[in-house]
Amino acid sequence: GWRAQADLNALLAALDAESGAARFVGGAVRDTLLDLAVSDLDIATRLLPDDVMTRLKARDIRVIPTGIDHGTVTAVLPHGPIEITTLRRDVSTDGRRATIAFSDDWREDAARRDFTINALSADPSSGEIFDYFGGLDDLRNGRVRFIGDPLQRIAEDHLRILRFFRFHARFGRGAPDGPAMDACTARANDLMALSRERIADELLKLLALPHPAPTVKLMAEAGIFRPVLPEIEEGGVERLFRLTARETALGLPPEKLRRLAALLPPDPAAAAAVAARLRLSNKALKRLVSAASWPQPAGDPRLLAYAIGRDEALDRLLLRDTDEGLADAIAALGDWERPRLALSGGDLIAMGLEPGPAVARILQAVEREWSEGGFSDDGEAVRALARRHVDEALRDK
Ligand code: ATP
Numbered sequence: 001g002w003r004a005q006a007d008l009n010a011l012l013a014a015l016d017a018e019s020g021a022a023r024f025v026g027g028a029v030r031d032t033l034l035d036l037a038v039s040d041l042d043i044a045t046r047l048l049p050d051d052v053m054t055r056l057k058a059r060d061i062r063v064i065p066t067g068i069d070h071g072t073v074t075a076v077l078p079h080g081p082i083e084i085t086t087l088r089r090d091v092s093t094d095g096r097r098a099t100i101a102f103s104d105d106w107r108e109d110a111a112r113r114d115f116t117i118n119a120l121s122a123d124p125s126s127g128e129i130f131d132y133f134g135g136l137d138d139l140r141n142g143r144v145r146f147i148g149d150p151l152q153r154i155a156e157d158h159l160r161i162l163r164f165f166r167f168h169a170r171f172g173r174g175a176p177d178g179p180a181m182d183a184c185t186a187r188a189n190d191l192m193a194l195s196r197e198r199i200a201d202e203l204l205k206l207l208a209l210p211h212p213a214p215t216v217k218l219m220a221e222a223g224i225f226r227p228v229l230p231e232i233e234e235g236g237v238e239r240l241f242r243l244t245a246r247e248t249a250l251g252l253p254p255e256k257l258r259r260l261a262a263l264l265p266p267d268p269a270a271a272a273a274v275a276a277r278l279r280l281s282n283k284a285l286k287r288l289v290s291a292a293s294w295p296q297p298a299g300d301p302r303l304l305a306y307a308i309g310r311d312e313a314l315d316r317l318l319l320r321d322t323d324e325g326l327a328d329a330i331a332a333l334g335d336w337e338r339p340r341l342a343l344s345g346g347d348l349i350a351m352g353l354e355p356g357p358a359v360a361r362i363l364q365a366v367e368r369e370w371s372e373g374g375f376s377d378d379g380e381a382v383r384a385l386a387r388r389h390v391d392e393a394l395r396d397k
Protein backbone atom coordinates (compact mmCIF):
# COMPACT_ATOMS: atom_id res chain seq x y z
CA GLY A 1 0.00 0.00 0.00
CA TRP A 2 0.97 3.64 -0.27
CA ARG A 3 1.89 3.86 3.42
CA ALA A 4 4.36 1.00 3.14
CA GLN A 5 5.71 2.63 -0.01
CA ALA A 6 6.20 5.96 1.78
CA ASP A 7 8.08 4.24 4.61
CA LEU A 8 10.22 2.39 2.11
CA ASN A 9 10.97 5.60 0.23
CA ALA A 10 12.10 7.26 3.46
CA LEU A 11 14.40 4.32 4.13
CA LEU A 12 15.85 4.44 0.62
CA ALA A 13 16.41 8.18 0.94
CA ALA A 14 18.24 7.65 4.23
CA LEU A 15 20.49 5.15 2.46
CA ASP A 16 21.18 7.59 -0.36
CA ALA A 17 19.76 5.11 -2.89
CA GLU A 18 19.27 7.98 -5.34
CA SER A 19 23.02 8.14 -5.84
CA GLY A 20 23.39 4.40 -6.23
CA ALA A 21 24.49 3.53 -2.68
CA ALA A 22 21.74 0.95 -2.11
CA ARG A 23 19.97 -1.67 -4.23
CA PHE A 24 17.39 -4.38 -3.86
CA VAL A 25 19.06 -7.78 -4.03
CA GLY A 26 18.45 -11.51 -4.07
CA GLY A 27 15.07 -13.18 -3.88
CA ALA A 28 13.04 -9.96 -4.04
CA VAL A 29 14.47 -9.03 -7.43
CA ARG A 30 14.08 -12.56 -8.75
CA ASP A 31 10.50 -12.91 -7.55
CA THR A 32 9.49 -9.47 -8.83
CA LEU A 33 10.79 -10.34 -12.28
CA LEU A 34 8.71 -13.51 -12.20
CA ASP A 35 5.63 -11.58 -11.06
CA LEU A 36 5.56 -13.54 -7.83
CA ALA A 37 4.69 -12.14 -4.42
CA VAL A 38 7.82 -10.92 -2.65
CA SER A 39 8.11 -12.41 0.83
CA ASP A 40 11.00 -10.39 2.23
CA LEU A 41 12.82 -7.42 0.86
CA ASP A 42 16.61 -7.40 1.12
CA ILE A 43 18.69 -4.30 0.52
CA ALA A 44 22.43 -4.26 -0.10
CA THR A 45 24.49 -1.14 0.33
CA ARG A 46 27.96 0.28 -0.09
CA LEU A 47 27.56 2.09 3.22
CA LEU A 48 29.24 0.54 6.24
CA PRO A 49 26.94 -0.89 8.95
CA ASP A 50 27.66 1.85 11.51
CA ASP A 51 26.87 4.47 8.91
CA VAL A 52 23.59 2.73 8.10
CA MET A 53 22.69 2.70 11.81
CA THR A 54 23.47 6.39 12.19
CA ARG A 55 21.56 7.43 9.08
CA LEU A 56 18.43 5.50 10.00
CA LYS A 57 18.41 6.74 13.58
CA ALA A 58 18.79 10.30 12.32
CA ARG A 59 15.53 9.82 10.41
CA ASP A 60 13.72 8.18 13.31
CA ILE A 61 13.67 4.81 11.57
CA ARG A 62 13.92 2.03 14.13
CA VAL A 63 16.98 -0.11 13.48
CA ILE A 64 18.38 -3.24 15.13
CA PRO A 65 22.01 -4.39 14.72
CA THR A 66 20.87 -7.98 14.00
CA GLY A 67 24.15 -9.20 12.50
CA ILE A 68 26.29 -6.15 12.49
CA ASP A 69 29.58 -8.09 12.44
CA HIS A 70 28.45 -9.67 9.20
CA GLY A 71 27.21 -6.34 7.92
CA THR A 72 23.50 -6.81 8.50
CA VAL A 73 21.18 -4.43 10.29
CA THR A 74 17.41 -4.61 10.30
CA ALA A 75 15.19 -1.60 9.72
CA VAL A 76 11.87 -2.08 11.46
CA LEU A 77 9.25 -0.42 9.30
CA PRO A 78 5.60 -0.40 10.36
CA HIS A 79 4.90 -2.80 7.51
CA GLY A 80 7.64 -5.26 8.51
CA PRO A 81 11.39 -5.68 8.89
CA ILE A 82 13.85 -5.05 6.07
CA GLU A 83 17.41 -6.37 6.16
CA ILE A 84 20.14 -4.04 5.02
CA THR A 85 23.50 -5.65 4.39
CA THR A 86 26.80 -4.02 3.50
CA LEU A 87 28.46 -5.38 0.35
CA ARG A 88 30.77 -8.28 1.23
CA ARG A 89 33.31 -10.67 -0.13
CA ASP A 90 34.33 -14.00 1.35
CA VAL A 91 37.81 -14.06 2.85
CA SER A 92 37.74 -17.70 3.91
CA THR A 93 35.18 -20.47 4.22
CA ASP A 94 35.09 -23.88 5.86
CA GLY A 95 31.92 -25.36 4.41
CA ARG A 96 29.81 -24.18 7.32
CA ARG A 97 30.50 -20.51 7.82
CA ALA A 98 32.36 -17.77 6.01
CA THR A 99 34.70 -15.07 7.20
CA ILE A 100 33.81 -11.94 5.28
CA ALA A 101 35.22 -8.51 4.53
CA PHE A 102 33.21 -5.47 3.56
CA SER A 103 33.42 -4.37 -0.04
CA ASP A 104 32.22 -1.54 -2.23
CA ASP A 105 32.04 -3.63 -5.37
CA TRP A 106 28.57 -4.78 -6.45
CA ARG A 107 29.90 -7.53 -8.66
CA GLU A 108 31.98 -8.95 -5.81
CA ASP A 109 28.90 -9.06 -3.59
CA ALA A 110 26.92 -10.81 -6.33
CA ALA A 111 29.73 -13.33 -6.89
CA ARG A 112 29.52 -14.71 -3.36
CA ARG A 113 25.83 -15.56 -3.78
CA ASP A 114 24.84 -19.10 -4.66
CA PHE A 115 22.93 -19.16 -7.96
CA THR A 116 22.83 -16.80 -10.89
CA ILE A 117 19.11 -16.20 -10.42
CA ASN A 118 19.78 -15.18 -6.80
CA ALA A 119 22.52 -12.71 -7.73
CA LEU A 120 20.46 -10.07 -9.51
CA SER A 121 20.27 -6.58 -8.06
CA ALA A 122 18.01 -3.65 -8.89
CA ASP A 123 18.37 0.10 -8.57
CA PRO A 124 15.35 1.27 -6.57
CA SER A 125 15.21 4.64 -8.32
CA SER A 126 15.58 3.68 -11.96
CA GLY A 127 14.51 0.05 -11.75
CA GLU A 128 17.62 -0.92 -13.68
CA ILE A 129 18.55 -4.59 -13.24
CA PHE A 130 22.19 -5.57 -12.76
CA ASP A 131 22.99 -9.07 -13.93
CA TYR A 132 26.68 -10.03 -13.69
CA PHE A 133 26.36 -13.78 -14.20
CA GLY A 134 23.58 -14.44 -16.70
CA GLY A 135 20.84 -14.73 -14.10
CA LEU A 136 18.17 -13.11 -16.29
CA ASP A 137 18.73 -15.64 -19.01
CA ASP A 138 18.66 -18.51 -16.53
CA LEU A 139 15.50 -17.15 -14.95
CA ARG A 140 13.80 -17.02 -18.34
CA ASN A 141 14.87 -20.56 -19.13
CA GLY A 142 14.08 -22.08 -15.74
CA ARG A 143 17.71 -22.96 -15.10
CA VAL A 144 19.28 -23.02 -11.65
CA ARG A 145 23.03 -22.65 -12.07
CA PHE A 146 25.79 -22.08 -9.55
CA ILE A 147 27.88 -18.97 -9.93
CA GLY A 148 31.34 -20.29 -10.76
CA ASP A 149 32.49 -23.86 -10.22
CA PRO A 150 29.80 -25.91 -8.42
CA LEU A 151 32.34 -28.12 -6.65
CA GLN A 152 34.13 -25.13 -5.24
CA ARG A 153 30.92 -23.37 -4.25
CA ILE A 154 29.76 -26.51 -2.42
CA ALA A 155 33.12 -26.80 -0.67
CA GLU A 156 32.64 -23.22 0.57
CA ASP A 157 29.18 -23.98 1.92
CA HIS A 158 27.74 -27.50 1.95
CA LEU A 159 24.19 -26.27 2.51
CA ARG A 160 24.23 -25.17 -1.12
CA ILE A 161 23.66 -28.81 -2.11
CA LEU A 162 20.23 -28.69 -0.54
CA ARG A 163 19.62 -25.12 -1.67
CA PHE A 164 20.32 -26.20 -5.23
CA PHE A 165 17.56 -28.77 -5.13
CA ARG A 166 15.17 -26.45 -3.34
CA PHE A 167 15.62 -23.70 -5.94
CA HIS A 168 15.45 -26.23 -8.75
CA ALA A 169 12.12 -27.48 -7.40
CA ARG A 170 10.91 -23.90 -7.20
CA PHE A 171 12.19 -22.31 -10.39
CA GLY A 172 13.68 -25.06 -12.53
CA ARG A 173 12.09 -26.28 -15.73
CA GLY A 174 13.28 -29.43 -17.47
CA ALA A 175 16.43 -31.30 -16.56
CA PRO A 176 18.62 -29.85 -13.82
CA ASP A 177 21.98 -28.30 -14.65
CA GLY A 178 24.47 -31.12 -15.36
CA PRO A 179 27.58 -29.76 -13.62
CA ALA A 180 25.49 -28.84 -10.57
CA MET A 181 23.98 -32.34 -10.40
CA ASP A 182 27.41 -33.94 -10.75
CA ALA A 183 28.85 -31.79 -7.98
CA CYS A 184 25.91 -32.34 -5.62
CA THR A 185 26.06 -36.08 -6.25
CA ALA A 186 29.81 -36.23 -5.64
CA ARG A 187 29.66 -34.19 -2.44
CA ALA A 188 26.52 -35.62 -0.79
CA ASN A 189 28.57 -36.85 2.17
CA ASP A 190 29.54 -33.27 2.99
CA LEU A 191 26.02 -32.78 4.33
CA MET A 192 27.07 -34.78 7.40
CA ALA A 193 29.24 -31.84 8.48
CA LEU A 194 26.24 -29.52 8.74
CA SER A 195 24.07 -29.10 11.79
CA ARG A 196 20.96 -31.27 11.66
CA GLU A 197 18.78 -28.19 12.27
CA ARG A 198 19.99 -26.54 9.08
CA ILE A 199 19.44 -29.73 7.10
CA ALA A 200 15.95 -30.12 8.49
CA ASP A 201 15.15 -26.50 7.78
CA GLU A 202 16.18 -26.76 4.11
CA LEU A 203 14.48 -30.11 3.62
CA LEU A 204 11.19 -28.87 5.07
CA LYS A 205 11.34 -25.72 2.93
CA LEU A 206 11.74 -27.95 -0.11
CA LEU A 207 8.84 -30.14 0.98
CA ALA A 208 6.63 -27.08 1.51
CA LEU A 209 6.88 -26.13 -2.18
CA PRO A 210 3.94 -26.89 -4.48
CA HIS A 211 5.69 -29.68 -6.44
CA PRO A 212 8.66 -31.15 -4.63
CA ALA A 213 8.25 -34.78 -5.73
CA PRO A 214 10.15 -34.75 -9.06
CA THR A 215 13.09 -33.04 -7.38
CA VAL A 216 13.01 -35.38 -4.40
CA LYS A 217 13.16 -38.23 -6.88
CA LEU A 218 16.26 -36.72 -8.47
CA MET A 219 17.81 -36.34 -5.03
CA ALA A 220 17.06 -39.92 -4.04
CA GLU A 221 18.51 -41.21 -7.29
CA ALA A 222 21.63 -39.12 -6.77
CA GLY A 223 22.06 -40.52 -3.25
CA ILE A 224 21.66 -37.14 -1.55
CA PHE A 225 19.63 -38.60 1.32
CA ARG A 226 21.85 -41.61 1.93
CA PRO A 227 24.22 -40.03 4.45
CA VAL A 228 21.67 -38.21 6.58
CA LEU A 229 18.29 -39.83 5.85
CA PRO A 230 18.92 -43.40 4.69
CA GLU A 231 15.29 -44.16 5.59
CA ILE A 232 14.14 -42.43 2.40
CA GLU A 233 13.85 -45.09 -0.26
CA GLU A 234 12.15 -45.55 -3.60
CA GLY A 235 8.83 -46.48 -2.01
CA GLY A 236 8.86 -43.22 -0.09
CA VAL A 237 9.36 -41.17 -3.23
CA GLU A 238 6.40 -42.96 -4.81
CA ARG A 239 4.28 -42.19 -1.77
CA LEU A 240 5.26 -38.54 -2.02
CA PHE A 241 4.12 -38.44 -5.66
CA ARG A 242 0.85 -40.04 -4.66
CA LEU A 243 0.32 -37.67 -1.74
CA THR A 244 1.00 -34.50 -3.74
CA ALA A 245 -1.29 -35.73 -6.52
CA ARG A 246 -4.03 -36.26 -3.95
CA GLU A 247 -3.47 -32.82 -2.45
CA THR A 248 -3.80 -31.29 -5.90
CA ALA A 249 -6.90 -33.29 -6.76
CA LEU A 250 -8.57 -32.40 -3.46
CA GLY A 251 -7.41 -28.77 -3.38
CA LEU A 252 -5.51 -29.21 -0.12
CA PRO A 253 -2.59 -26.94 0.81
CA PRO A 254 0.94 -28.41 1.02
CA GLU A 255 1.76 -29.82 4.44
CA LYS A 256 5.49 -30.34 4.89
CA LEU A 257 5.39 -32.75 7.83
CA ARG A 258 2.81 -34.93 6.08
CA ARG A 259 5.07 -34.97 3.04
CA LEU A 260 8.04 -35.95 5.16
CA ALA A 261 5.90 -38.70 6.66
CA ALA A 262 5.15 -39.94 3.14
CA LEU A 263 8.87 -40.27 2.46
CA LEU A 264 9.49 -42.36 5.56
CA PRO A 265 8.66 -46.02 5.97
CA PRO A 266 5.37 -46.73 7.78
CA ASP A 267 7.22 -47.50 10.98
CA PRO A 268 6.75 -45.40 14.14
CA ALA A 269 10.23 -46.23 15.42
CA ALA A 270 11.84 -45.04 12.20
CA ALA A 271 9.73 -41.88 12.26
CA ALA A 272 10.79 -41.15 15.84
CA ALA A 273 14.44 -41.73 14.95
CA VAL A 274 14.25 -39.32 12.01
CA ALA A 275 12.49 -36.67 14.09
CA ALA A 276 15.18 -36.95 16.76
CA ARG A 277 18.00 -36.86 14.23
CA LEU A 278 16.56 -33.77 12.56
CA ARG A 279 15.99 -32.15 15.98
CA LEU A 280 12.33 -31.61 15.18
CA SER A 281 10.02 -30.29 17.89
CA ASN A 282 8.16 -32.68 20.13
CA LYS A 283 4.95 -31.73 18.38
CA ALA A 284 6.44 -32.57 14.97
CA LEU A 285 7.78 -35.86 16.32
CA LYS A 286 4.32 -36.84 17.55
CA ARG A 287 2.80 -35.95 14.21
CA LEU A 288 5.35 -38.04 12.27
CA VAL A 289 4.94 -40.99 14.60
CA SER A 290 1.17 -40.77 14.33
CA ALA A 291 1.34 -40.65 10.54
CA ALA A 292 3.59 -43.69 10.52
CA SER A 293 1.27 -45.64 12.78
CA TRP A 294 -0.59 -47.95 10.51
CA PRO A 295 -2.85 -50.06 10.14
CA GLN A 296 -4.74 -47.75 7.95
CA PRO A 297 -8.01 -46.29 9.11
CA ALA A 298 -11.45 -47.23 7.92
CA GLY A 299 -14.90 -46.11 9.01
CA ASP A 300 -16.19 -42.68 10.00
CA PRO A 301 -13.28 -40.23 9.57
CA ARG A 302 -14.78 -38.01 12.29
CA LEU A 303 -14.33 -40.82 14.82
CA LEU A 304 -10.70 -41.05 13.85
CA ALA A 305 -10.29 -37.27 14.08
CA TYR A 306 -11.99 -37.28 17.47
CA ALA A 307 -9.59 -39.93 18.69
CA ILE A 308 -6.26 -38.65 17.32
CA GLY A 309 -6.87 -35.06 16.11
CA ARG A 310 -7.98 -33.62 12.80
CA ASP A 311 -4.54 -33.04 11.22
CA GLU A 312 -3.39 -36.48 12.30
CA ALA A 313 -6.52 -38.05 10.82
CA LEU A 314 -5.97 -36.19 7.54
CA ASP A 315 -2.38 -37.45 7.52
CA ARG A 316 -3.45 -41.04 7.85
CA LEU A 317 -6.23 -40.76 5.30
CA LEU A 318 -4.02 -39.07 2.73
CA LEU A 319 -1.19 -41.53 3.25
CA ARG A 320 -3.38 -44.59 2.78
CA ASP A 321 -2.71 -47.03 -0.05
CA THR A 322 -6.14 -46.52 -1.52
CA ASP A 323 -8.11 -43.61 -2.96
CA GLU A 324 -11.36 -45.31 -2.01
CA GLY A 325 -13.66 -43.00 -0.07
CA LEU A 326 -10.89 -40.46 0.25
CA ALA A 327 -12.72 -37.47 -1.20
CA ASP A 328 -15.75 -38.07 1.05
CA ALA A 329 -13.57 -38.52 4.10
CA ILE A 330 -11.67 -35.31 3.41
CA ALA A 331 -14.93 -33.44 2.81
CA ALA A 332 -16.28 -34.73 6.13
CA LEU A 333 -13.26 -33.24 7.89
CA GLY A 334 -13.22 -30.03 5.85
CA ASP A 335 -14.49 -27.65 8.50
CA TRP A 336 -14.58 -30.18 11.28
CA GLU A 337 -14.01 -28.93 14.81
CA ARG A 338 -13.63 -31.28 17.70
CA PRO A 339 -17.11 -31.50 19.27
CA ARG A 340 -17.42 -31.44 23.03
CA LEU A 341 -19.52 -33.84 25.01
CA ALA A 342 -21.97 -31.67 26.96
CA LEU A 343 -21.75 -33.74 30.11
CA SER A 344 -19.59 -33.67 33.23
CA GLY A 345 -19.01 -35.91 36.20
CA GLY A 346 -20.94 -33.34 38.23
CA ASP A 347 -23.96 -33.87 35.97
CA LEU A 348 -23.88 -37.61 36.69
CA ILE A 349 -23.65 -37.01 40.44
CA ALA A 350 -26.58 -34.61 40.19
CA MET A 351 -28.50 -37.50 38.62
CA GLY A 352 -27.96 -39.49 41.80
CA LEU A 353 -24.73 -41.32 41.10
CA GLU A 354 -22.32 -41.53 44.01
CA PRO A 355 -18.84 -40.09 43.54
CA GLY A 356 -16.40 -42.89 42.72
CA PRO A 357 -14.95 -44.91 39.83
CA ALA A 358 -18.39 -45.32 38.23
CA VAL A 359 -18.36 -41.63 37.30
CA ALA A 360 -15.42 -41.92 34.92
CA ARG A 361 -16.63 -45.27 33.60
CA ILE A 362 -20.04 -43.90 32.71
CA LEU A 363 -18.62 -40.71 31.23
CA GLN A 364 -16.51 -42.87 28.94
CA ALA A 365 -19.40 -45.09 27.97
CA VAL A 366 -21.59 -42.10 27.15
CA GLU A 367 -18.77 -40.49 25.18
CA ARG A 368 -18.30 -43.66 23.15
CA GLU A 369 -21.99 -44.03 22.32
CA TRP A 370 -22.34 -40.34 21.60
CA SER A 371 -19.35 -40.31 19.22
CA GLU A 372 -20.26 -43.55 17.47
CA GLY A 373 -23.80 -42.22 17.11
CA GLY A 374 -22.58 -39.20 15.18
CA PHE A 375 -21.69 -36.55 17.83
CA SER A 376 -25.21 -35.25 18.33
CA ASP A 377 -25.27 -31.66 19.62
CA ASP A 378 -28.64 -32.32 21.22
CA GLY A 379 -27.90 -31.82 24.93
CA GLU A 380 -31.19 -33.43 25.98
CA ALA A 381 -30.35 -36.59 24.06
CA VAL A 382 -26.94 -36.75 25.77
CA ARG A 383 -28.56 -36.32 29.18
CA ALA A 384 -31.09 -39.05 28.41
CA LEU A 385 -28.23 -41.36 27.43
CA ALA A 386 -26.42 -40.52 30.66
CA ARG A 387 -29.53 -41.05 32.74
CA ARG A 388 -29.97 -44.55 31.32
CA HIS A 389 -26.45 -45.44 32.42
CA VAL A 390 -26.89 -43.88 35.84
CA ASP A 391 -30.19 -45.66 36.41
CA GLU A 392 -28.61 -48.93 35.39
CA ALA A 393 -25.73 -48.41 37.80
CA LEU A 394 -28.13 -47.55 40.64
CA ARG A 395 -30.22 -50.65 39.86
CA ASP A 396 -27.16 -52.91 39.89
CA LYS A 397 -26.15 -51.71 43.33
P1 ATP B 1 13.37 -17.12 -0.24
O1 ATP B 1 12.18 -16.60 -0.94
O2 ATP B 1 13.38 -18.61 -0.10
O3 ATP B 1 13.72 -16.41 1.02
P2 ATP B 1 15.81 -15.96 -1.16
O4 ATP B 1 16.48 -15.89 -2.48
O5 ATP B 1 15.45 -14.67 -0.50
O6 ATP B 1 14.56 -16.89 -1.31
P3 ATP B 1 17.36 -16.51 1.17
O7 ATP B 1 17.75 -17.83 1.72
O8 ATP B 1 16.43 -15.66 1.95
O9 ATP B 1 16.77 -16.82 -0.28
O10 ATP B 1 18.70 -15.72 0.88
C1 ATP B 1 18.71 -14.41 0.34
C2 ATP B 1 19.83 -14.28 -0.68
O11 ATP B 1 21.09 -14.49 -0.02
C3 ATP B 1 19.78 -15.32 -1.79
O12 ATP B 1 18.99 -14.88 -2.85
C4 ATP B 1 21.23 -15.45 -2.17
O13 ATP B 1 21.62 -14.40 -3.01
C5 ATP B 1 21.96 -15.25 -0.84
N1 ATP B 1 22.25 -16.52 -0.14
C6 ATP B 1 21.51 -17.07 0.84
N2 ATP B 1 22.05 -18.21 1.28
C7 ATP B 1 23.18 -18.39 0.58
C8 ATP B 1 24.20 -19.38 0.58
N3 ATP B 1 24.15 -20.44 1.40
N4 ATP B 1 25.23 -19.22 -0.29
C9 ATP B 1 25.27 -18.15 -1.11
N5 ATP B 1 24.36 -17.20 -1.16
C10 ATP B 1 23.31 -17.29 -0.33
Ligand code: MG
Binds near residue numbers: 027040
Ligand atom coordinates in the same frame (compact mmCIF):
# COMPACT_ATOMS: atom_id res chain seq x y z
MG1 MG C 1 14.68 -14.58 1.54
